[in-house]
Amino acid sequence: MPTTPKILVLDSGAGCLSIAKEISQLISHVDITCFADIAMFPYGTLSDEILVARQVNLVSYLAPIVKPDLVVVACNTASTVALDALRNKFDMPFIGVVPAIKPAVKLTRSGAIGVLATPATVKRPYTQQLIGEFADKTEVFMHGSNKLVLLSEQYIVSRNIDSSILKHELNLLLKKSVKPIDVVVLACTHFPLLQQLLANENTDSSIQWVDSGRAIAQRAQFWLGELKLPTAGEHAKKLELRFSGTKQSVLAAANNYANFAATYFARHQYKSIIVHTDDI
Numbered sequence: 001m002p003t004t005p006k007i008l009v010l011d012s013g014a015g016c017l018s019i020a021k022e023i024s025q026l027i028s029h030v031d032i033t034c035f036a037d038i039a040m041f042p043y044g045t046l047s048d049e050i051l052v053a054r055q056v057n058l059v060s061y062l063a064p065i066v067k068p069d070l071v072v073v074a075c076n077t078a079s080t081v082a083l084d085a086l087r088n089k090f091d092m093p094f095i096g097v098v099p100a101i102k103p104a105v106k107l108t109r110s111g112a113i114g115v116l117a118t119p120a121t122v123k124r125p126y127t128q129q130l131i132g133e134f135a136d137k138t139e140v141f142m143h144g145s146n147k148l149v150l151l152s153e154q155y156i157v158s159r160n161i162d163s164s165i166l167k168h169e170l171n172l173l174l175k176k177s178v179k180p181i182d183v184v185v186l187a188c189t190h191f192p193l194l195q196q197l198l199a200n201e202n203t204d205s206s207i208q209w210v211d212s213g214r215a216i217a218q219r220a221q222f223w224l225g226e227l228k229l230p231t232a233g234e235h236a237k238k239l240e241l242r243f244s245g246t247k248q249s250v251l252a253a254a255n256n257y258a259n260f261a262a263t264y265f266a267r268h269q270y271k272s273i274i275v276h277t278d279d280i
Contacts, residue, residue, distance in 0.1 A: 008068035015189030022213035039244035044120035099187035117187035119144030143173035152190035
């Protein structure tokens with residue numbers, strides 16, 4: 001019987017779900033473990049040194065348990081600072097996340113794109129490097145919002161959030177440009193969870209929304225091929241949700257994530273959703 005590939009997706013919170021969904025849509029034969037490091041949420045407030053050490057410690061702890069074939073670091077900030085350390089220490093593929101500026105530039109007709117990100121991603125020199133490399137002839141406007149990160153976590157809990165905050169944060173981006181911004185990059189893996197809600201708050205239906213989820217899924221598919229692991233087949237796929245923190249401290253969050261995932265992944269053939277807490 002063919003081995004079922006296993007992918008570990010790491011994030012500080014709900015961003016791991018948006019990436020896992022894209023992988024599920026592209027790869028029919030894969031088990032996914034999402035690890036939400038809510039004990040350290042949000043990553044954007046941590047120093048580079050602490051964040052690198054945390055990522056290395058998490059993989060050291062999780063790899064013997066999950067036995068992943070590859071790991072996705074589903075956070076722009078963590079990807080920027082920790083990928084080199086992870087690749088040097090562990091003998092498995094690591095996939096990082098970067099803002100989807102290159103595809104956004106290809107889509108724009110107005111010549112102006114917007115980037116919704118965390119303040120940490122906006123400030124990163126790497127983000128400016130991407131803009132310089134791929135958007136030298138395009139105007140790029142950025143807005144860093146911690147409020148949207150918090151709202152995405154709230155959305156997991158209640159599905160009921162203050163839409164006026166969504167509208168305000170989006171308008172802070174759109175009003176930066178005299179030209180109409182016709183492509184918005186969701187440059188935080190939490191934000192695709194809010195995409196439809198953001199679109200509902202925008203009266204201009206011409207805006208296209210872009211994120212890096214599909215590209216990450218394609219990269220995962222490539223690596224599974226390189227590892228000669230099957231990416232198609234009939235299989236009762238397993239989705240595992242793991243959370244950092246004591247069982248008592250994360251029990252409510254774990255239940256909320258599981259309830260949300262049951263709907264979010266409903267069309268992706270997951271027969272079971274398994275929940276674990278890890279006191280790490």
